[in-house]
Each structure stands twice: as C-alpha cells, then as structure tokens.
Amino acid sequence: MRRATITDAKNQLSALIDRVRHGETVLILDRGRPVARLEPVHGAGAPDVDGRLSRLERAGVIRRSAVAPPVARIARPFARARKPARVLEALLEERRQGR
Numbered sequence: 744m745r746r747a748t749i750t751d752a753k754n755q756l757s758a759l760i761d762r763v764r765h766g767e768t769v770l771i772l773d774r775g776r777p778v779a780r781l782e783p784v785h786g787a788g789a790p791d792v793d794g795r796l797s798r799l800e801r802a803g804v805i806r807r808s809a810v811a812p813p814v815a816r817i818a819r820p821f822a823r824a825r826k827p828a829r830v831l832e833a834l835l836e837e838r839r840q841g842r
Contacts, residue, residue, distance in 0.1 A: 744766045744767070745762060745767055745768070746769070746770045747771055747772065749773050750775070752769075766783055786806070
C-alpha cells in the first residue's frame with residue numbers, strides 16, 4: 744500500500760489516480776496519521792478477477808500455472824464415508840497414541 748501526505752496527494756493527484764486505476768491502494772496521511780484511503784472502484788458487475796491475478800503476480804505473491812488444471816479430477820464427486828465421522832473420537836484417539 745502506497746502512502747502519501749496531503750501535500751503529495753494535492754500535487755500528484757493524477758499520478759495517484761493512475762496507481763489506483765491499476766489496482767493499488769493509496770493511504771493519505773495528515774502529519775503521519777491516516778485520514779483517507781484511495782481504493783479502486785469495481786463496477787456492479789463481476790469483480791475483475793484477471794486484473795487482480797495480474798496484480799498479485801506482478802507483486803510476486805502468486806505464480807500462475809503453465810498447464811491447465813485437471814478438470815476431470817476436480818469435477819469428480821467425493822467418496823462418501825460408510826459411517827458418520829467422529830471427529831472428537833479421532834482426536835482423542837490420536838492423543839492417546841501420542842501423535
């Protein structure tokens with residue numbers, strides 16, 4: 744998140760707006776205290792998923808895969824348990840065994 748003083752915001756408003764347009768958030772400070780935040784506004788439609796992924800990739804937070812995901816494996820339904828799972832019993836059993 745970029746920070747700017749009120750004076751910087753007044754003098755460089757166009758540059759700050761460009762940064763916000765590209766997905767950054769700008770925090771406006773008055774004598775070191777936050778007073779406002781400039782954030783991008785998304786339309787009423789679907790959020791800009793590709794733009795968000797691009798920003799995260801540029802920031803080094805994520806790395807996109809070079810191959811397509813295994814859709815057949817993802818779409819397959821989960822196997823059903825034969826009897827209801829007893830989470831508490833399993834946890835207590837693990838503790839008894841020292842795991």
